[in-house]
Amino acid sequence: MSRRALRPGVGDWGPDADDEGCDVLHVDMDAFYASVELLRYPELRGTPVIVGGGSRGVVLSATYEARRSGVHAAMPMSRARRLCPSATVLTPHHGDYSRVSAGVMEVFRSITPVVEPLSLDEAFLDVSGAVRRLGPPARIAQLVRDRVADEQGITCSVGVASTKFVAKLASGGAKPDGLLVVPHAETVAFLHALPVGAMWGVGARTEEALLRLGLQTVADIAHVPEHTLRRALGEATGRHLHALAWGRDERRVVASSGAAERSIGSEETFSRDVDDPRVVHRELLRLAERTATRARAAGLVGRTVVLKVRFADFTTITRSRTLSEHTDVTRDVFGTARDLFDALGLQRARLRLVGVRLEGLADAAGRHHQLLLGERPYGWREADTAVDRAGARFGAGAVRPATLLSPRS
Template sequence: MTDPSLRCPILHVDMDAFYASVATRDRPDLHDRPVIVGGGSRGVVLSASYAARLHGVRSAMPMTRARRMCPHAVVLAPDFELLGQVSAAVMECFRRVTPLVEALSLDEAFLDVRGAARRLGTPLEIAEQLRATIHDEQGITCSVGVAAVVSVAKLASRRAKPDGVLVVPPEEITSFLHPLDVGELWGVGEKTRAMLHRLGLVTVGDVAHIPLRTLQRAVGAGLGSHLHELAWGTDRRVVTARRGPDEPDRSMGADETFDRDTDDREVVLRELLRLSARVTGRMRVAGVAGRTVTLKLRFADFTTITRSRTLPEGTDVTQEVYRTAVRLYDALGLQRARLRLVGVRVEGLVPRETVQRQLVLGEREHGWSEADRAVDRAARRFGSAAVRPASLLS
């Protein structure tokens, strides 16, 4: 029997409950318990295990609501350094299959495997090999959508969850798509879904069969054409290599919502140090450095501002990023303004080996950069909490 995936060279690989899976993979006592990964009582859910999802907990949900819905859940803080390491290893696994890997986030990517068929087999066989390799090497599971079209592969992986593969051959695209709610289409958010529902377009099939010009008059020419292509599975988007060695992430950042609004400078500075260490640790895992440091502040009334400063040369050094963030904070001259959230981001990332640091007369031979790498080595061996700045000790 002919493999139905032969005409489906596009794979969408999505880790299953990535943050929660990584957080619990070395905790067998938590494997069957509901687990929520998120920050603080006033933060949001970053990930929920499938046991927690049975209670209605979802990503981006406020933590207070998630706790009410699943009061017996185990709540864990995200270990971003570990997540970055696992993500980098997974992406490297993808690139062993094909150079055409388009990573959408830490835990999902498109792969165009048409050039790997002779070496590795059919797209379905490649999907199964990837699932087995990721499980063996990283101890987590993933789901794979296999299709001829990028948007259909994305939907197929969602339908394959958890820990499965779904192939949608070209001749089955419409029968797969048309019964779905329009909100399932990739890129259709809540507002667009609500608008389409008001127009009586509830299913993807409804969108497919309404005359194109009528749809364009209702929602606009550009969106109408895009929705029409998605509904028929004819979008022409191709997989473009992204976040490879020659094209790293343009920025990395992290933010934190305080348990209570604060105007205490020392509390703010400690959080800036924690966030700077988190971001630069991920940068060193990815092998990148950046020049522009951005500080994000959200006040008690939810007003949000950002301030940036560009350094003379790229850096991945925690203390350099932290000092810049502190200067940006102090320059604002805040007078008892209460903060709800702070964030640190480094932008303009380039491969670390392309950055040539200017030597300074009288500078120590070994400094903060070497200290950071020593901390990284200790963290890899003994855990992320093995070494930390004294001000961050409980």
């Protein structure tokens, strides 16, 4: 597996640059969902692969071979297929992503307890407390890359810097499968060569506003008086961008309690608009099963169930309900999502998409279920756990609710 490091560009930054005081690492998996799928289909390595839903769904991830054709995440599948007709399209396996992510986060926490996950596939690490034990930050970054590759079979890119903002930019510049160190003394030079769109917090509208002002690079922003930026972009945004343009970022890496995600969810775009509530109920059950399975695989439980509904005209609404206690039980998640849907009283409205999400996540190990009077001590969660074991041994979907056993499944 490649250990290619990004070749330094202009300036004194690169994999072998001075890492004194650069205690912040940003680690980002390379094409994470696609990379995990290649563990299942190793014969597809080196070929264009797209992970996503049906013809009306969106791209979840794509290999770099597919990205060279212009395919990117969140792109409609129909467009991705046109751009890269030779690509192999794979159905997502969300349980695999949660399992590999848990392994990756375990690697991080074995190196430093100060880990701040941003999603399943990226996190900040503060390695200041690990330097005496493991060596300088660049060496620790390479250790992270080696262990992720050896233990999980996928690659990652790592940015090493003195602040979170610069570390995140550095990991992006190191992709794929690279390592980039931005020395503390070179921070401003590194930033000033970048386009304004690279800055943290600059979305499409803010970028458009900056370009209208004639500001094309971070250096341009840095040399505009702060009061001018505040007047043009708003008080908070102007102050924020001016500080970042000079490398000032006071945010520290904040260790999480172990929940790598703010929420876990699944959604499905129907192949054609649906107005039959029985079909919607079936899909909600499928999505609830997928969501709860992912939560159990990640060792998480959630307290709030969120229903997402998108109508044929693309109008989208969400409804949520907070439960009396945390859960990872498929029956609980489905029952709540179904009740939320029924309460909408849609009267055969045509739907394009439905989704189920579990929020308010916490570690399952620290939660205890309070039995109700007369309730059996063993029940649906134990049944779900048995289904998980069967799926791990015989393949996902080996045991499923009878309602989902049809030609469509």
